[in-house]
Amino acid sequence: MNAERVELTLTVNGEPRAVAVEPRKTLADTLREDCGLTGTHLGCEHGVCGACTVLVDDEPVRSCLMFAVQCSGVEIRTVEGLADGDRLHPIQQAFWEHHGLQCGFCTPGFLMLATSVLEARPDIGDEELREVLASNLCRCTGYQNIITSVHAARDQMRP
Amino acid sequence: MIGESVPRLEDRPLLRGEGRFVADIDLPHQLHMRIVRSHAAHGTITSIDAAEALAVPGVAAVWTGADVADVPPIDFRQVGADQMVPYRQPILAQRRVRYVGEPVAAVFAADPYTAEDGAERVVVEVAELPPVLDAAGPLGDFDERLDTEAYVFTEATGDVEEAFARAEHILEAEFRVGRHTGVPLECRGAVAAHHRDTQTLEFLGAAKVPFQNRDALAQMLGLPPSRVVLREAHVGGGFGVRGELYPEDVLVALAALRLGRPVKWIEDRQEHLVAANHSRDQLHRLRVATDARGVIEGLEVEFVSDQGAYVRTHGATVATLAAAMLPGPYRIPNYRVTGRVRLSNKTPAGTYRAPGRYESTFVRERAMDAVAAELGIDRAEVRRRNLIGSDEMPFERGIDALGTPVVYDSGRYETMLDRVLDHIDYSALTESLAERRAAGELVGLGLGFFVEKSGLGPFAGSRITVDGSGRVTVTTGEASVGQGFETVMAQICSDVLGVGLDSISVVHGQTDQMSYGMGAFASRATVMAGTATHDASEALRQRAIEAAAEMLEASADDLVMADGAVSVAGSPAQAVTLGEIASALGPASPLARGRPGLVAEEWYTTSHMNYPYGLHAGVAALDPDTGRLAFERYVIAYDVGRAINPMLVEGQIVGGAAQGFGGALFEDFSYDEIGQPQATTFMDYLMPTAAEMPDLEILLSEDAPSPLNPLGVKGAGEGGTNACGAVVAAAIDDALGRPGAVTSLPVTPERLHAMCRSLAATG
Numbered sequence: 039m040n041a042e043r044v045e046l047t048l049t050v051n052g053e054p055r056a057v058a059v060e061p062r063k064t065l066a067d068t069l070r071e072d073c074g075l076t077g078t079h080l081g082c083e084h085g086v087c088g089a090c091t092v093l094v095d096d097e098p099v100r101s102c103l104m105f106a107v108q109c110s111g112v113e114i115r116t117v118e119g120l121a122d123g124d125r126l127h128p129i130q131q132a133f134w135e136h137h138g139l140q141c142g143f144c145t146p147g148f149l150m151l152a153t154s155v156l157e158a159r160p161d162i163g164d165e166e167l168r169e170v171l172a173s174n175l176c177r178c179t180g181y182q183n184i185i186t187s188v189h190a191a192r193d194q195m196r197p
Numbered sequence: 198m199i200g201e202s203v204p205r206l207e208d209r210p211l212l213r214g215e216g217r218f219v220a221d222i223d224l225p226h227q228l229h230m231r232i233v234r235s236h237a238a239h240g241t242i243t244s245i246d247a248a249e250a251l252a253v254p255g256v257a258a259v260w261t262g263a264d265v266a267d268v269p270p271i272d273f274r275q276v277g278a279d280q281m282v283p284y285r286q287p288i289l290a291q292r293r294v295r296y297v298g299e300p301v302a303a304v305f306a307a308d309p310y311t312a313e314d315g316a317e318r319v320v321v322e323v324a325e326l327p328p329v330l331d332a333a334g335p336l337g338d339f340d341e342r343l344d345t346e347a348y349v350f351t352e353a354t355g356d357v358e359e360a361f362a363r364a365e366h367i368l369e370a371e372f373r374v375g376r377h378t379g380v381p382l383e384c385r386g387a388v389a390a391h392h393r394d395t396q397t398l399e400f401l402g403a404a405k406v407p408f409q410n411r412d413a414l415a416q417m418l419g420l421p422p423s424r425v426v427l428r429e430a431h432v433g434g435g436f437g438v439r440g441e442l443y444p445e446d447v448l449v450a451l452a453a454l455r456l457g458r459p460v461k462w463i464e465d466r467q468e469h470l471v472a473a474n475h476s477r478d479q480l481h482r483l484r485v486a487t488d489a490r491g492v493i494e495g496l497e498v499e500f501v502s503d504q505g506a507y508v509r510t511h512g513a514t515v516a517t518l519a520a521a522m523l524p525g526p527y528r529i530p531n532y533r534v535t536g537r538v539r540l541s542n543k544t545p546a547g548t549y550r551a552p553g554r555y556e557s558t559f560v561r562e563r564a565m566d567a568v569a570a571e572l573g574i575d576r577a578e579v580r581r582r583n584l585i586g587s588d589e590m591p592f593e594r595g596i597d598a599l600g601t602p603v604v605y606d607s608g609r610y611e612t613m614l615d616r617v618l619d620h621i622d623y624s625a626l627t628e629s630l631a632e633r634r635a636a637g638e639l640v641g642l643g644l645g646f647f648v649e650k651s652g653l654g655p656f657a658g659s660r661i662t663v664d665g666s667g668r669v670t671v672t673t674g675e676a677s678v679g680q681g682f683e684t685v686m687a688q689i690c691s692d693v694l695g696v697g698l699d700s701i702s703v704v705h706g707q708t709d710q711m712s713y714g715m716g717a718f719a720s721r722a723t724v725m726a727g728t729a730t731h732d733a734s735e736a737l738r739q740r741a742i743e744a745a746a747e748m749l750e751a752s753a754d755d756l757v758m759a760d761g762a763v764s765v766a767g768s769p770a771q772a773v774t775l776g777e778i779a780s781a782l783g784p785a786s787p788l789a790r791g792r793p794g795l796v797a798e799e800w801y802t803t804s805h806m807n808y809p810y811g812l813h814a815g816v817a818a819l820d821p822d823t824g825r826l827a828f829e830r831y832v833i834a835y836d837v838g839r840a841i842n843p844m845l846v847e848g849q850i851v852g853g854a855a856q857g858f859g860g861a862l863f864e865d866f867s868y869d870e871i872g873q874p875q876a877t878t879f880m881d882y883l884m885p886t887a888a889e890m891p892d893l894e895i896l897l898s899e900d901a902p903s904p905l906n907p908l909g910v911k912g913a914g915e916g917g918t919n920a921c922g923a924v925v926a927a928a929i930d931d932a933l934g935r936p937g938a939v940t941s942l943p944v945t946p947e948r949l950h951a952m953c954r955s956l957a958a959t960g
Contacts, residue, residue, distance in 0.1 A: 070220075070221075076217075076218075076220070077214015077215065077216070079218070079220075079383070080220070081382045081466065082466040082879050083465055083466060084467075084879065086878070086879035086880060087466075117213070118213070121213055126209075126213075130213070133212055134205075134208045134212060135204055137844050137848050140434075140679045140680060140681065140848060140852060141383070141434040141678065141679025141680075142207070142208070142212075142216055142431065142433070142679060143216075143218065143381070143431075143433030143434060144382045144433075146214050149212070171886075171887040172886040172888035173886075174886075175884055175886060176382065177382045177436070177852075177856070177884065178679060178852045179848060179851065179855075180851035180852040180854055180855035180890055180893070180917075181885075181886070182851045182890065182892060183848060183851070184887065
């Protein structure tokens with residue numbers, strides 16, 4: 039406990055962030071407390087719910103299961119980096135139009151998960167997409183509108 | 198605007214990561230609280246050693262029961278009774294611990310990691326006592342004087358003895374619903390500060406019922422209510438669980454007062470699963486008397502509700518609602534029910550979406566299926582014969598719930614039955630399912646008819662103000678748990694005032710912004726706050742037109758209101774905007790006549806609830822190799838009187854159904870033989886994912902507007918959940934060709950697999 043803090047620089051949404059954290063501090067807590075990026079939420083802290091999903095080098099990861107000290111030299115993307123100024127990202131726009139969120143707590147995790155899969159596989163089929171979205175938990179929507187939203191975003195984002 | 202599926206006002210910040218949930222709130226110089234919880238299900242605390250914890254650098258204080266013995270237990274918010282008073286929960290265990298997870302000590306430290314370090318070093322010794330783990334079994338001891346039966350009540354209508362004496366058929370059955378609960382994705386939390394300059398305690402992160410909790414906290418802490426301010430932030434799901442007053446909330450407030458620093462507490466998931474309210478967990482025994490046609494003449498029910506270790510804020514709410522709503526949409530003229538609220542050494546229980554109704558719908562619809570099977574009558578037909586007719590509305594049940602007589606305000610039940618049977622092409626469907634079963638498939642149909650309740654009073658208020666820019670603010674004392682409250686209030690206001698939704702702000706859950714408030718429970722927000730907002734909007738419209746008449750030197754009768762302005766009909770150039778009217782109504786303006794501002798406040802009061810109703814129908818295939826039950830179709834018909842925003846209503850129904858399936862198939866707070874909880878992570882407490890959810894077909898109807906409010910609305914929050922357990926059970930029975938096979942929930946894949954094996958073994 040109360041171990042020495044380690045100084046490191048994270049790259050979050052393209053910007054360098056100098057932080058000094060205990061080695062045991064999770065990436066999620068570091069993003070929230072040391073970078074002020076509270077859009078990444080903690081729903082279980084044991085890697086099941088996916089509310090804390092961020093992208094590390096474009097791969098979705100549970101930021102509650104990573105330590106910040108593992109993250110120097112990688113590109114981290116969070117929900118705060120999705121919109122282009124006032125203009126929502128197509129996946130955000132789709133969630134808005136298709137009522138893909140209610141309380142909004144799991145939403146940042148789903149947005150990041152969906153972003154990663156649609157960027158990597160713009161032509162992913164419905165069944166596989168459902169399977170990917172089953173990685174995260176939502177307690178409000180019953181998933182139907184999340185799936186509809188991601189379908190709409192897929193059609194929108196397809197090059 | 199009313200009736201349009203407009204996208205929500207709430208969404209933009211939530212989509213951009215700009216929400217402000219309780220964990221996102223920090224106050225300067227704050228301490229972090231971590232709770233030390235009982236590791237034993239039942240026992241006497243023999244010692245608590247905090248010396249090592251206090252030695253951890255950064256730990257500021259450790260409290261045990263002795264430090265807070267002067268604080269009273271948490272009182273009932275609803276359905277209390279004198280008999281239950283001794284069973285209330287202290288904020289830290291006093292000598293005895295009664296469930297694994299019970300708060301025993303609180304550690305306060307400079308950061309959350311250090312608080313956990315400290316908590317790990319608090320050593321609690323417990324001399325264990327035998328736990329009570331089956332509330333329906335023999336009673337145990339709560340303490341030296343009291344046993345574990347906290348409350349017993351009976352409700353009755355008609356002449357049950359006479360009905361059984363002349364019955365053609367009498368059925369007996371026993372049904373059990375397991376222990377599961379809301380589990381919102383956001384865990385609980387609170388941040389409190391005592392501002393010494395104003396002697397005011399500020400409590401952030403309130404939810405659901407901020408005004409009632411303000412009053413309760415003030416009373417427990419000996420403060421005037423006017424010096425306690427509760428503020429709601431974004432709330433990550435409610436479902437009945439979140440926002441009740443819990444021991445941890447009181448500890449945060451008390452610590453802010455006593456330690457002189459702001460205090461923050463954020464629960465983790467493992468804590469949540471053993472500390473926040475559980476729910477359901479009822480065992481029903483019933484006798485049903487019918488005539489030769491399957492019409493139920495008499496129903497006698499006795500049930501046990503496993504309340505867990507203490508009676509919390511809900512008192513006997515869940516048991517009361519189970520008793521009152523058990524007869525559902527059926528006439529059942531002679532009915533007697535006895536409910537027993539019993540304690541056990543499990544996490545205390547409270548309400549969860551469709552409280553008492555999820556359970557009683559399972560029981561009633563199982564019984565209806567049993568009558569159909571026993572008498573050889575089609576399941577839809579036996580329901581039809583028992584439905585209350587639309588010409589019998591309003592229908593007095595003859596019993597009370599939540600302090601008000603149960604009077605169904607409106608309903609066209611048979612119309613709904615016909616619509617659903619048409620939609621699924623019932624005759625053809627049952628034939629095709631029979632053919633598929635004959636070919637070896639395990640596939641079946643379930644039906645679950647129910648009545649919900651909503652719009653619990655007795656009041657809600659709404660104040661509408663317009664500022665000099667023309668922006669409209671709707672302020673209520675009600676609450677949002679993420680269901681779309683702001684959008685719905687804005688739609689109702691916009692419908693009357695004709696201003697765009699993006700010109701309307703909605704304030705809720707701030708106890709210093711409104712004189713009274715209740716909150717977001719019992720599917721009441723749209724009904725109660727919606728009606729108040731409608732009335733206040735009408736009053737504001739009137740006031741704007743009167744002021745505009747003077748400003749434009751026109752007759753009020755010639756004025757029209759649209760697009761945020763009042764103009765003379767037929768000459769749109771002669772107009773004043775709402776902002777101009779608001780500016781012209783300053784306190785010193787002759788126009789104001791002592792009533793400054795473009796503002797109106799109205800209060801809606803009612804002593805009655807209203808009663809939405811619905812029918813679920815599901816077709817499921819059972820995989821005997823994996824025990825997986827997959828719904829090929831699942832239809833939910835629900836009548837909400839009038840849908841303000843159909844997209845949001847459907848969202849409520851689909852989301853509610855996911856929770857209903859969870860409790861029917863997967864979610865289960867089981868305990869081992871010494872009372873250790875077995876589901877303390879999301880690897881053991883299995884909530885449905887996108888992979889388990891069928892695509893639902895929603896048939897939203899507006900056949901029976903409520904006569905009790907001007908909008909005709911009924912609540913939409915709970916109908917999606919209500920009948921899932923009943924339909925899952927019925928579909929399994931049908932798939933197995935074994936009527937009455939399922940008598941308890943959840944029917945986990947493991948249980949289903951075993952049922953399939955036993956079916957195969959016995960042929």
